[in-house]
Amino acid sequence: MLLDYERYQVKSKKRKKRKIVLFFFILVLVGGGAYLFISEVILKTSPLELLAAPSPIQELDRLWTRFIELSPETDTAGQEEKLTILTDLLEKSQALLADTPLDLRALVYHGYASYYRARFEHSFETRLPYYNQALVSLRRARIIADPTLEGQLAYMLGRIYFYKRDYFYDLAERYLEQAIHLGYKGQESYEYLVVINDAWGNAERSIEYLEKVLKERTDDMYLFRLAGNYWKVGRTEEAVRILEGIINRTDNENLGRECRFLLGEISFAAGKFSAAEAQYRSILEKDDDSAEAHFRLALIYEKKGDYVQYRYQLRRTLENDPGHSGARSRLR
Template identity: 35%
Template sequence: MSYEISAQILYKTPFDPTALMYHGYASYFLAISENDTEQAQFLFNEAINSLRLAILQSSEKVVPQLEFMLGKAYFYKDVLSSSNYYSDLAVKYLLLAKSKGYTAVELPEILGLSYSALGMTNESISAFTEALNIRETDILLLSIAEQYMASNQYSAAEQYLYRISKNCKDEKIILKTHYLLGKIYINKENYTEAENELLKVIEKNENFADAYYELGVIYEKQGDIAKARAEWRKSLRIEYNHIEAQKKLADYKQ
């Protein structure tokens, strides 16, 4: 209803700040509930255009909230596009809102995810840590663990993954946790523990190609190339274009 009404008002008065704000909000909420990707992108574009114009026309009191919504719109547009072309704009407007004192429970988490998409690991860790101080969730713990791994801080990552393993009920997160712990133990040359974690993954999901690949890495490091090759071939049977497995098999081609 707000979408149509605000559109009618804007047709007559294109720069009405209140109508621009409501149209931006309505377009955003329609976009995140839209199943059709093309239509969702269209609605996000409408939200972004309306919110940008609203920022120019609105009072200083309202601007931080609009900047926050604009940052969220860019973030979700980026998620849909899978290109990271909009992550920098998400960061820009979220930081502008934050710098003006605007607070929202999800702001640091979205900021952390946007930093992650840009490969800004330290900034992402900082934002996720702030988010954890507001509310602790398994997906947040996993996200910060992945960022610590990206910066080769394996001990820190292990601590967050251990916190997930104690109480998590989400099967996908549990699988990812075991997989990442397996990679950490490989890095620490604790191959028995690494193998145990990866076998837990395969026990729950026999089509987890990366788990077979990492098992192959363990056996390679232990000098059992025949066993390693068997695991890499399993990866390729599940994911025929698994680049790492292809490379390993090519390296040990007989």
């Protein structure tokens, strides 16, 4: 039987990242972290119905069951088996759809298999055809599906549009919010919506979704993003408190460095140049080759009118990053 690949989810330890950007987080969305197991039946079939099902459907059920049984962190042989299973699922579901174009289970199998098959591609251009196939199949499935499945299918549609990148973020948001409204929330629904609203510069909406995520689980990476959005909307004291808390407790050096960069930026914007300098000096104590820290020190010395130190820090910036556009433009 076909199961929802979102719900038996076991999170593995998140891969540490150098820098948090407007993302593809994504979620995070994406890092070396969590992989999904199945949790609930998407198309419920009794044992008697399964025994009576046509052979092609039984074969699709068997392949999907084997796919979800494989560990999310399998070795090379396991990954090759997954790829083989997905290829078989696509071929067999496509053959079934050629005879019965509106077979619900075949449509959903084809849509899910297309989505997961895309993950084995190494470029956006080669993933895109699989995403498009998944969208076609799942949109058709949603037309004929039982109402209890609409939320799950809406979530998958939103997820696929998200991975088609920012030109499709409007559709991603629409379907992800539809899914939540219908009572279906995937493991990373809010994270996707945070990334989308960050990309649109909608800090208030990002805050709303980040706060929902943090009610479910505490995560310093999400707290960092929340602090950045708090600062954007003028909630500076809350932002500073969050950042200082992360710095005091985190063992993640990359995250700690990003918190210091943001604290320095907040202090600089407030005209607190000594406080900003202290943050950048702390970064350089652990990494004297940080071009960005040297560049931000240069900006502080420019404000202070110390042009000897200003030029020195610009030169140090270019020593560590010859292509740094900010430093190059200032040393012309």
